[in-house]
Amino acid sequence: MKAITVEPHNPGTACLEDIPEPDARDGSVLVEAIAVGVCGTDVEIVEGKYGWAPAGKKRLVLGHESLGRVIDPGPSGGLKVGDLVVGIVRRPDPVPCPNCAVGEWDMCRNGQYTERGIKAIDGFMSERWRIEPEYAMKVDRSLGLLGVLLEPTTVVTKAWEQVAAVGHRAFWEPHTVLVTGAGPIGLLAALVAKQHGLDVHVLDRMESGPKPELVRALGATYHSGSVATVGFEPDVIVECTGVGQVISESIQGVGSGGVVCLTGVGTGGRTMGLPVADVGANVVLRNNVVVGSVNANKRHWYRAGQVLANADPAWLARLVTRREPPDQFTRALQRQPDDIKVVVQFAAV
Numbered sequence: 001m002k003a004i005t006v007e008p009h010n011p012g013t014a015c016l017e018d019i020p021e022p023d024a025r026d027g028s029v030l031v032e033a034i035a036v037g038v039c040g041t042d043v044e045i046v047e048g049k050y051g052w053a054p055a056g057k058k059r060l061v062l063g064h065e066s067l068g069r070v071i072d073p074g075p076s077g078g079l080k081v082g083d084l085v086v087g088i089v090r091r092p093d094p095v096p097c098p099n100c101a102v103g104e105w106d107m108c109r110n111g112q113y114t115e116r117g118i119k120a121i122d123g124f125m126s127e128r129w130r131i132e133p134e135y136a137m138k139v140d141r142s143l144g145l146l147g148v149l150l151e152p153t154t155v156v157t158k159a160w161e162q163v164a165a166v167g168h169r170a171f172w173e174p175h176t177v178l179v180t181g182a183g184p185i186g187l188l189a190a191l192v193a194k195q196h197g198l199d200v201h202v203l204d205r206m207e208s209g210p211k212p213e214l215v216r217a218l219g220a221t222y223h224s225g226s227v228a229t230v231g232f233e234p235d236v237i238v239e240c241t242g243v244g245q246v247i248s249e250s251i252q253g254v255g256s257g258g259v260v261c262l263t264g265v266g267t268g269g270r271t272m273g274l275p276v277a278d279v280g281a282n283v284v285l286r287n288n289v290v291v292g293s294v295n296a297n298k299r300h301w302y303r304a305g306q307v308l309a310n311a312d313p314a315w316l317a318r319l320v321t322r323r324e325p326p327d328q329f330t331r332a333l334q335r336q337p338d339d340i341k342v343v344v345q346f347a348a349v
């Protein structure tokens with residue numbers, strides 16, 4: 001079967017090639033790939049900056065934002081032929097650490113977790129893949145191709161759970177949320193905040209195009225500029241850019257008792273020259289919390305399914321801005337200005 005594979009930490013090695021059919025040891029459920037979303041992590045792996053091949057192999061099958069159709073449900077009982085499923089990405093570490101032991105692999109303490117398409121387990125960019133039934137999340141058939149948005153949505157449902165957990169340390173009645181970055185994660189964060197009935201604002205650099213339009217279509221307010229110029233102190237900031245300046249502005253700009261949830265992963269950039277003690281004093285005197293959030297466990301996957309089911313499908317459909325066939329995967333990995341979510345499509349829904 002055809003698969004998109006890469007030799008991690010060796011740039012320029014990604015290719016579409018023939019590989020053997022999925023190994024029965026990968027799971028009792030056999031799935032036909034429909035689509036796989038592409039994100040910054042995939043680009044980093046292809047550029048040789050991240051990723052690990054499975055033990056004893058040189059190459060890794062890429063892709064972690066899956067959507068597929070069950071060909072053979074195996075003996076599990078919970079799935080039927082034709083069901084649409086998405087594969088959970090992370091697997092608990094083998095030790096396991098206390099968090100993995102209780103199913104919170106997203107909070108893994110020792111870093112020995114594995115991830116499909118990223119860290120030591122093959123991903124989903126192959127014509128067929130296998131999965132353990134307990135890691136196959138069934139999605140509503142009416143979502144069709146939009147089921148491919150489930151994995152990025154889990155990132156946001158986990159982040160929101162973190163925000164709420166922090167918020168409830170005291171009397172907490174949030175009204176305003178600022179989301180920084182109007183990429184797929186930022187727009188899905190805005191969707192979740194909107195579903196919680198909050199006054200949602202989204203900040204991005206773009207001044208026109210699909211991003212401002214999608215924010216307005218959600219009933220949220222769009223800003224282009226800096227956090228300092230939005231004109232209010234948000235109760236919650238969900239930071240989705242990973243850009244140093246935006247992170248710094250968010251920590252300084254959030255309201256008293258506010259929560260800044262960092263979801264973006266960046267690197268480098270200018271040093272801001274802020275006296276750390278002054279930033280710390282501001283956080284102390286206003287009871288603010290900065291919390292990082294990554295990945296998701298099964299609870300968040302379940303919630304993400306609810307979020308997509310409750311969203312306007314026409315709005316969700318506008319998030320998938322481009323589909324590329326497997327032999328054009330390099331085009332899928334090249335960012336274009338109006339891209340939101342680009343998917344590699346293996347089969348019709």
Ligand SMILES: [Zn+2]
Binds near residue numbers: 093098100108109113
């Ligand atoms: Zn662990």
